[in-house]
Amino acid sequence: MAATASTSSRSLWQRQRWLILRRCSQALILLAFLSGPWFGVWIAKGNLSSSLTLGVLPLTDPLLVLQTLATGHLPYSSALIGAAIVLAFYLLIGGRVFCSWVCPVNVVTDAAAWTRRRLGIKTGRVPDANTRLWLLAGLLLAAALTGSLAWEWLNPVSLLHRGLIFGMGGGLMVIAGIFIYDVFVASRGWCGHLCPMGAFYGLLGRKALLRVAAPARKACDDCMDCFTVCPEPQVIRPALKAVGQTHPLILAADCTTCGRCIDVCDKQVFKMTHRFDQRSE
Amino acid sequence: MGSLRLPDTVMDTPRPLRQPAAVPPPVSAARRRFINSIAAAAGGGCLLALGAGLYSRSASALPAQALRPPGALPEADFLAACVRCGLCVRDCPYDTLKLSDLGDPVPTGTPYFRARQIPCEMCEDIPCVKACPTGALDRQLTDINQARMGLAALVDHESCLNFLGLRCDVCYRVCPVIDKAITLEPQHNPRSDRHAMLLPTVHSDACTGCGKCEKSCVLPEAAIKVFPRQLAQGALPAHYRKGWEEKARHGGSLIGEQVEMPVRGFDGSTAGRAPTELPTAPSAPVAPEAAPAMPPKATLPVRPAPRGGLDSHWKP
Ligand code: SF4
Ligand code: SF4
Ligand code: SF4
Ligand code: SF4
Numbered sequence: 321m322a323a324t325a326s327t328s329s330r331s332l333w334q335r336q337r338w339l340i341l342r343r344c345s346q347a348l349i350l351l352a353f354l355s356g357p358w359f360g361v362w363i364a365k366g367n368l369s370s371s372l373t374l375g376v377l378p379l380t381d382p383l384l385v386l387q388t389l390a391t392g393h394l395p396y397s398s399a400l401i402g403a404a405i406v407l408a409f410y411l412l413i414g415g416r417v418f419c420s421w422v423c424p425v426n427v428v429t430d431a432a433a434w435t436r437r438r439l440g441i442k443t444g445r446v447p448d449a450n451t452r453l454w455l456l457a458g459l460l461l462a463a464a465l466t467g468s469l470a471w472e473w474l475n476p477v478s479l480l481h482r483g484l485i486f487g488m489g490g491g492l493m494v495i496a497g498i499f500i501y502d503v504f505v506a507s508r509g510w511c512g513h514l515c516p517m518g519a520f521y522g523l524l525g526r527k528a529l530l531r532v533a534a535p536a537r538k539a540c541d542d543c544m545d546c547f548t549v550c551p552e553p554q555v556i557r558p559a560l561k562a563v564g565q566t567h568p569l570i571l572a573a574d575c576t577t578c579g580r581c582i583d584v585c586d587k588q589v590f591k592m593t594h595r596f597d598q599r600s601e
Numbered sequence: 602m603g604s605l606r607l608p609d610t611v612m613d614t615p616r617p618l619r620q621p622a623a624v625p626p627p628v629s630a631a632r633r634r635f636i637n638s639i640a641a642a643a644g645g646g647c648l649l650a651l652g653a654g655l656y657s658r659s660a661s662a663l664p665a666q667a668l669r670p671p672g673a674l675p676e677a678d679f680l681a682a683c684v685r686c687g688l689c690v691r692d693c694p695y696d697t698l699k700l701s702d703l704g705d706p707v708p709t710g711t712p713y714f715r716a717r718q719i720p721c722e723m724c725e726d727i728p729c730v731k732a733c734p735t736g737a738l739d740r741q742l743t744d745i746n747q748a749r750m751g752l753a754a755l756v757d758h759e760s761c762l763n764f765l766g767l768r769c770d771v772c773y774r775v776c777p778v779i780d781k782a783i784t785l786e787p788q789h790n791p792r793s794d795r796h797a798m799l800l801p802t803v804h805s806d807a808c809t810g811c812g813k814c815e816k817s818c819v820l821p822e823a824a825i826k827v828f829p830r831q832l833a834q835g836a837l838p839a840h841y842r843k844g845w846e847e848k849a850r851h852g853g854s855l856i857g858e859q860v861e862m863p864v865r866g867f868d869g870s871t872a873g874r875a876p877t878e879l880p881t882a883p884s885a886p887v888a889p890e891a892a893p894a895m896p897p898k899a900t901l902p903v904r905p906a907p908r909g910g911l912d913s914h915w916k917p
Pocket of ligand 1: 420
């Protein structure tokens, strides 16, 4: 695989635009939570599990509320309203937008994937991609059976986000574990195959609006850069090679809408659009 | 659904490269592989999640010195309700509350405090409870004096300065529910034999478990400590009744007037002393046989009357 667009004629901004925007989004969300403890300017309180922004906007992780309901506890309306708002957003905009634009673990697993490419590691054992769906079912079952939010004991997503905001020690081990697993054992192992939170948001986003498409697919010269860099490479082929579909939209729920394919493609095949934009050049 | 995809075993290389012209594997083999991988995924996924569940069960007892915020549901319900958002932590003006980290003895991410570090200041408006979006902290708690975060216990009778006969009283004085949750109970001091000991005594019906007593105990290691209630409190069998409480409640004895039996051996000033010690008037020995002759309604002195001096001869 060619080193990503090193010989490109495009500017750095053109080659990294979506990556930079995503990192900004992830950083700004974190900063909204940290400006309070750091500078005394309170924008958002709490963490991704549940938060209150500017003292008025409640946001709650719908998967957590689902688990709470599975335990038999009915949360207060502020948590329910918060979950409804989040749910509506991801249903409408894009489920795994959470993964690439919000989730802090994404930075870790992207770094792991980059490291893996750099080290040229091709081997490993990848679990079935459906494992995440089973894990999702399993954690709901565990909540119902144990009557507690069992998954929250080691959920890396909340562990990392909470840790970044409230301080952490032991949680770092889990994150380091995921990095090592992704580099040496399974390519995109965590986010692409195991994370039940990603699976949940994937299910949410099946009819969501924001989509990546490959309208200029005729220009594709099969350099494979997009496949290399995509966290869910199997989603590209139907759109790019018109396999099983005629339109150039990537509609697979697994697509995280990270836009990395748009960045790396020298032929500018891809673009960010909405799910009704069926045009191709 | 994304789940309908065939299992990807090699992610870095696009699949087409691996399935060129050659004979495709027989359907049954592909099918078996598919079913196998589904089974592995299902088994692995459920095992992992249930393992987490079991682990959380086994470790869900709070350690002795970790206290939940005011209004917290009973521990099992709390672990179902609390989403570990830390909003209570953020709204606590005294930095009392902390979120636990993985590896702490407190369930990951849940709020707790340690009395000896920063106790709860018992805010009147209880901002932590107001902040909780899930009801893990129950908003029915509107009077902070009704909070039951734990229960104080004077655990070390050997080091507490008041037990040594001094007048430290610090834990008593700092108590926000002073004279209800904690009182000083006078006791005779057998060591000096002429002083009182004022023993700090906690009352479970009023103690909120805020931890101010433990925080302010002057000793290098507190003699009074606050524990989660189920640790600090015993329980009588459900059918036990305290006679004196029942009597007070009903305004009189429930079983009518009883014949009062004569009391032997405690009359006069000889109580608790061997006959050889009797200081005076051996001519009037109080022989055990003599006691029944006492009038049956004799009033008993609660304590032996002091005998014209400082030495009461009281012995524990
Ligand atoms: S798959 Fe999970 S860990 Fe990865 S980005 Fe999505 S939510 Fe975060
Ligand atoms: S009552 Fe006040 S001091 Fe006590 S935990 Fe709540 S916010 Fe903190
Ligand atoms: S505010 Fe409520 S849900 Fe959030 S951490 Fe505190 S107790 Fe848990
Ligand atoms: S503060 Fe400590 S030493 Fe002083 S009376 Fe209370 S328990 Fe005893």
